[in-house]
Amino acid sequence: xxxxxxxxxxxxxxxxxxxxxxxxxxxxxxxxxxxxxxxxxxxxxxxxxxxxxxxxxxxxxxxxxxxxxxxxxxxxxxxxxxxxxxxxxxxxxxxxxxxxxxxxxxxxxxxxxxxxxxxxxxxxxxxxxxxxxxxxxxxxxxxxxxxxxxxxxxxxxxxxxxxxxxxxxxxxxxxxxxxxxxxxxxxxxxxxxxxxxxxxxxxxxxxxxxxxxxxxxxxxxxxxxxxxxxxxxxxxxxxxxxxxxxxxxxxxxxxxxxxxxxxxxxxxxxxxxxxxxxxxxxxxxxxxxxxxxxxxxxxxxxxxxxxxxxxxxxxxxxxxxxxxxxxxxxxxxxxxxxxxxxxxxxx
Amino acid sequence: xxxxxxxxxxxxxxxxxxxxxxxxxxxxxxxxxxxxxxxxxxxxxxxxxxxxxxxxxxxxxxxxxxxxxxxxxxxxxxxxxxxxxxxxxxxxxxxxxxxxxxxxxxxxxxxxxxxxxxxxxxxxxxxxxxxxxxxxxxxxxxxxxxxxxxxxxxxxxxxxxxxxxxxxxxxxxxxxxxxxxxxxxxxxxxxxxxxxxxxxxxxxxxxxxxxxxxxxxxxxxxxxxxxxxxxxxxxxxxxxxxxxxxxxxxxxxxxxxxxxxxxxxxxxxxxxxxxxxxxxxxxxxxxxxxxxxxxxxxxxxxxxxxxxxxxxxxxxxxxxxxxxxxxxxxxxxxxxxxxxxxxxxxx
Numbered sequence: 050x051x052x053x054x055x056x057x058x059x060x061x062x063x064x065x066x067x068x069x070x071x072x073x074x075x076x077x078x079x080x081x082x083x084x085x086x087x088x089x090x091x092x093x094x095x096x097x098x099x100x101x102x103x104x105x106x107x108x109x110x111x112x113x114x115x116x117x118x119x120x121x122x123x124x125x126x127x128x129x130x131x132x133x134x135x136x137x138x139x140x141x142x143x144x145x146x147x148x149x150x151x152x153x154x155x156x157x158x159x160x161x162x163x164x165x166x167x168x169x170x171x172x173x174x175x176x177x178x179x180x181x182x183x184x185x186x187x188x189x190x191x192x193x194x195x196x197x198x199x200x201x202x203x204x205x206x207x208x209x210x211x212x213x214x215x216x217x218x219x220x221x222x223x224x225x226x227x228x229x230x231x232x233x234x235x236x237x238x239x240x241x242x243x244x245x246x247x248x249x250x251x252x253x254x255x256x257x258x259x260x261x262x263x264x265x266x267x268x269x270x271x272x273x274x275x276x277x278x279x280x281x282x283x284x285x286x287x288x289x290x291x292x293x294x295x296x297x298x299x300x301x302x303x304x305x306x307x308x309x310x311x312x313x314x315x316x317x318x319x320x321x322x323x324x325x326x327x328x329x330x331x332x333x334x335x336x337x338x339x340x341x342x343x344x345x346x347x348x349x350x351x352x353x354x355x356x357x358x359x360x361x362x363x364x365x366x367x368x369x370x371x372x373x374x375x376x377x378x379x380x381x382x383x384x385x386x387x388x389x390x391x392x393x394x395x396x
Numbered sequence: 397x398x399x400x401x402x403x404x405x406x407x408x409x410x411x412x413x414x415x416x417x418x419x420x421x422x423x424x425x426x427x428x429x430x431x432x433x434x435x436x437x438x439x440x441x442x443x444x445x446x447x448x449x450x451x452x453x454x455x456x457x458x459x460x461x462x463x464x465x466x467x468x469x470x471x472x473x474x475x476x477x478x479x480x481x482x483x484x485x486x487x488x489x490x491x492x493x494x495x496x497x498x499x500x501x502x503x504x505x506x507x508x509x510x511x512x513x514x515x516x517x518x519x520x521x522x523x524x525x526x527x528x529x530x531x532x533x534x535x536x537x538x539x540x541x542x543x544x545x546x547x548x549x550x551x552x553x554x555x556x557x558x559x560x561x562x563x564x565x566x567x568x569x570x571x572x573x574x575x576x577x578x579x580x581x582x583x584x585x586x587x588x589x590x591x592x593x594x595x596x597x598x599x600x601x602x603x604x605x606x607x608x609x610x611x612x613x614x615x616x617x618x619x620x621x622x623x624x625x626x627x628x629x630x631x632x633x634x635x636x637x638x639x640x641x642x643x644x645x646x647x648x649x650x651x652x653x654x655x656x657x658x659x660x661x662x663x664x665x666x667x668x669x670x671x672x673x674x675x676x677x678x679x680x681x682x683x684x685x686x687x688x689x690x691x692x693x694x695x696x697x698x699x700x701x702x703x704x705x706x707x708x709x710x711x712x713x714x715x716x717x718x719x720x721x722x723x724x725x726x727x728x729x730x731x732x733x734x735x736x737x738x739x740x741x742x743x
Contacts, residue, residue, distance in 0.1 A: 070434060070533075071536070071538065074539075074645070075472070075538055075539050075540070075645075076438060076468040076469075076471040076472050076539070076628075076629060076630055077436045077437055077438035077468045077469060077471075077472045077474065077527075077529075078436070078437045078438070079434050079435070079436055079472070079531070079536055080434060080435040080436075080437060081434055081435070082429045082435055084431070087417060087426050087427060087428055088426070088427040088428070088429055088435065089424045089425070089426055089427075090424055090425045090427060090478075090480060090512065090513060090526075090528070091423060091424035091425070091480075091513060092480040092481075092482050092513060092514045092515055092524070092526055093482070093515045094482040094484060094515050094517050094519075094522075094524060095517075096484055096517055096518070096519030096520075096522075097519075098519075099517060099518050099519055100517070121423040121424045122423075122424060124423040124424075125422070125423050125424045125426070127424065131437075133437060133438075133439040133526055134439075135439050135440070135441040135524045137441060137443055137522060165437065166437060166438060166439060167439045168439055168440045168441050168524075170441050170442075170443055170446060170447070171443070171446050172441075172443030172444075172445075172446055172520070172522060173443075173519070173520040173522070175441075175443075175484060175519060175520075175522055177439070177441060177482045177515075177524035179437075179439055179480055179526040180424075181437070182424075184426070186417075189418070189426055191418065191422055192421075192422050192423070193422070281423075282423060283423060298421070298422075
């Protein structure tokens with residue numbers, strides 16, 4: 050499959066937008082940013098074996114490659130518009146590419162994102178995406194603008210993606226991949242059963258996998274929070290690590306209530322409390338939003354949560370200082386078993 | 397070297413621009429496109445062993461990763477403004493990163509390009525860059541607008557980068573890398589000598605390597621050609637392949653004069669005519685511009701060449717049909733020994 054056949058296949062499937070003056074097929078795309086808007090640009094890369102397991106379905110890889118980028122736009126309260134895609138593939142596999150595009154373009158269509166250009170190269174499987182969105186001047190949510198006494202909130206639930214990864218990399222991981230049905234005993238180890246797919250443990254694992262493989266970029270709530278929240282970040286490296294970036298950029302500290310961290314019923318069912326807490330506090334790949342807002346905004350945020358159908362949970366408070374402190378139910382300080390996921394140095 | 401240390405190192409070295417509202421360090425960059433301009437976006441990836449030899453110096457990799465992207469802006473007659481960089485590295489090597497940035501940021505400074513964001517990940521060595529530029533509506537040079545009877549022009553000389561690659565991958569390649577001094581006999585094979593570095597053959601090879609490792613994006617002449625040229629493309633995959641894209645997009649054919657293709661004195665010195673012609677017609681990585689313009693524009697183009705200090709050579713004519721035909725000095729049709737470089741399927 051020569052590169053230009055591949056480009057034609059991609060071009061035939063992309064969404065049209067009026068602000069795309071010239072899309073795929075020339076040396077560069079020509080795009081029209083609406084008058085009075087700022088351009089918002091983010092770029093993220095996924096490498097096989099680092100950012101997704103080797104066994105991940107190509108459609109899930111496609112979805113996730115765009116989702117992690119849209120998540121960055123969500124955290125800025127930006128409206129998505131365009132993307133470019135660079136796809137490095139080890140060989141010719143038209144069926145793989147079509148499946149990849151199924152996932153990538155399904156998410157693009159949900160958010161009316163036009164794929165306007167990029168590159169296809171030979172190399173180890175790697176996907177780089179650059180996303181472009183718009184924001185009105187002064188409306189973008191930043192990391193550096195959290196204020197002391199702000200509430201700290203998160204969207205959705207925490208630790209689901211990390212829970213799926215933990216189950217996949219447990220000793221029983223191979224059984225997990227072959228037949229995703231298992232239960233976790235009190236020690237945290239997994240006992241797998243070749244159970245019926247309707248087994249509750251099976252569907253719980255499947256729902257965790259969905260968080261890992263098909264994260265939901267929080268575009269709607271990100272847009273709704275502009276003007277209400279003071280600061281925001283998306284949680285890619287784990288709550289503590291990412292909230293730490295907000296604190297460092299804002300020159301503040303944070304105090305979290307461990308018991309307030311939202312957990313899915315699946316995570317509760319599959320992991321004992323101690324391991325679950327670690328997954329929620331330090332696990333990566335959730336792509337939820339963590340944001341801060343003054344206490345006066347609580348009612349507004351509850352209304353936004355209802356309107357956007359996204360759970361929003363108040364998990365703590367911005368304080369003076371520079372540390373992110375977590376308080377257990379008994380008021381003592383809680384420390385996670387290990388630091389959050391970091392790309393460099395942690396593999 | 398954790399990712400965030402690396403990001404701080406990069407941030408400390410980047411150029412500032414007034415139109416960068418928020419650069420490196422948040423979830424996304426905030427950028428201001430000038431009123432009345434269209435945004436021009438291109439994205440290209442370089443993978444080790446595919447787009448540059450394993451032995452390439454990190455500063456050259458940095459330069460080239462930005463150069464191949466700026467070349468796309470040049471071919472659109474766009475003014476460069478911003479870029480994002482995604483860098484996948486197999487391990488922690490601060491010295492490598494600093495050298496890479498030396499090359500990348502030296503070229504960025506030449507063209508006042510601000511690095512505004514991106515990603516650093518663990519993985520096989522791979523560099524993705526997205527570049528952003530501006531163009532006035534209607535002034536961009538496209539592939540699809542070549543007209544029958546247009547002259548066909550190229551900037552610079554052709555085949556130098558491919559010549560360097562050919563020497564590196566000849567049987568004598570290891571000698572070449574160790575001591576780049578050699579001569580090519582009439583059969584096209586290379587006889588290497590452990591000669592003095594001032595040996596003419598040595599400096600000729602070094603100059604070819606410079607074309608391969610440090611290509612010059614033709615930004616200045618690209619901008620100058622807006623309003624004069626009808627169509628343009630940059631030559632990354634080889635003249636015949638890339639001119640073929642212009643012809644396909646414009647619904648025209650092309651007739652080239654083989655003897656008119658510009659060659660450097662180094663290429664003439666190191667390769668016999670037959671092999672040199674093949675390198676000029678089909679070799680990739682030149683990053684020169686190929687453009688078409690009406691015959692009435694000849695004087696204007698000569699003036700642009702003088703003003704921008706870039707050789708411009710008229711090499712043929714756009715004709716009806718769909719083929720790119722090359723005529724040898726005796727008027728017979730010339731066929732290259734093999735098709736131009738194609739990423740997919742040709743490795």
